[in-house]
Amino acid sequence: QSALTQPASVSGSPGQSITISCTGTSSDVGGYNYVSWYQQHPGNAPKLMIYDVTNRPSGISNRFSGSKSGNTASLTISGLQAEDEADYYCSSYTTSGTLVFGGGTKLTVL
Amino acid sequence: EVQLVESGGDLVQPGGSLRLSCAASGFTFSDYSMNWVRQAPGKGLEWVSYISSRGGTIYYADSVKGRFTISRDNAKNSLYLQMNSLRAEDTGVYYCARDGVVIRYYFMDVWGKGTTVTVSS
Numbered sequence: 468q469s470a471l472t473q474p475a476s477v478s479g480s481p482g483q484s485i486t487i488s489c490t491g492t493s494s495d496v497g498g499y500n501y502v503s504w505y506q507q508h509p510g511n512a513p514k515l516m517i518y519d520v521t522n523r524p525s526g527i528s529n530r531f532s533g534s535k536s537g538n539t540a541s542l543t544i545s546g547l548q549a550e551d552e553a554d555y556y557c558s559s560y561t562t563s564g565t566l567v568f569g570g571g572t573k574l575t576v577l
Numbered sequence: 578e579v580q581l582v583e584s585g586g587d588l589v590q591p592g593g594s595l596r597l598s599c600a601a602s603g604f605t606f607s608d609y610s611m612n613w614v615r616q617a618p619g620k621g622l623e624w625v626s627y628i629s630s631r632g633g634t635i636y637y638a639d640s641v642k643g644r645f646t647i648s649r650d651n652a653k654n655s656l657y658l659q660m661n662s663l664r665a666e667d668t669g670v671y672y673c674a675r676d677g678v679v680i681r682y683y684f685m686d687v688w689g690k691g692t693t694v695t696v697s698s
Binding site for chain 1: 690
C-alpha cells in the first residue's frame with residue numbers, strides 16, 4: 468500500500484490555472500476509475516472536490532476538474548482564487564479492496 | 578444537517594488501547610458504508626479502515642491490521658474503532674468519513690471534525 472505520488476507544492480497567481488498530478492500504478496489509479504480529490508484547509512477536515520476521476524459533488528465550483536491518463540490522475544483548478552490555497556490529496560481504490568491517498572500537495576496562491 | 582462527530586481520543590501509553598466512536602446524524606446511517614482516516618501531526622492523510630453498511634465487509638490498512646478493529650451499531654447510529662497495541666506512529670487526528678449508500682462508492686463525501694489520539698509515555 469504505497470502512497471500515491473503527488474508534488475509537494477504548486478503555486479499560481481490569481482486567475483491562473485494549475486494542475487496537480489497524482490501518480491500510482493496499474494493496481495490503483497491505472498486500474499480503476501475510482502480516483503477522488505480532497506481539499507483541506509489548515510485545522511479543518513478534508514472536503515471532497517472530485518470523485519470517480521471527473522465528477523464534481525453538488526456545490527463544488529466548475530473551476531475544479533479532474534482527469535486521468537494511464538497511471539496518473541490530475542486535478543486542475545482554473546481561475547485561481549485566494550480561497551483555493553490549501554492542501555490537496557488524491558485517493559484511489561486499490562486491487563486489495565483498500566483505499567490509498569497521495570502524500571498531499573500544498574497549493575500557494577501568490 | 579448531515580453530521581459525524583468523533584470522540585474517544587486521548588493520551589495513551591505505547592502498548593495501550595483506545596476505543597474511538599463516531600456518532601452519525603442527519604442521514605440513514607444503516608444505509609451507508611463508513612471509513613476511518615487518520616492524519617499524523619503535520620503529515621498527510623492515511624486511510625485506516627472500511628466497513629460496509631451492515632458490517633459484513635471490512636478492510637484494513639496493512640499498518641493497523643491485527644491491531645485495530647472497526648465495528649458499527651446501526652441501532653445507535655454509531656461507528657467504532659478499537660485500537661490495541663498502540664504505537665507512537667498511531668498518533669494523529671482520526672476522522673470518520675461516510676462512503677456510499679447501499680454499495681461502496683470508493684470516496685468519502687462527509688467527514689467529521691476528528692478526534693486526537695496521542696501515543697506517548
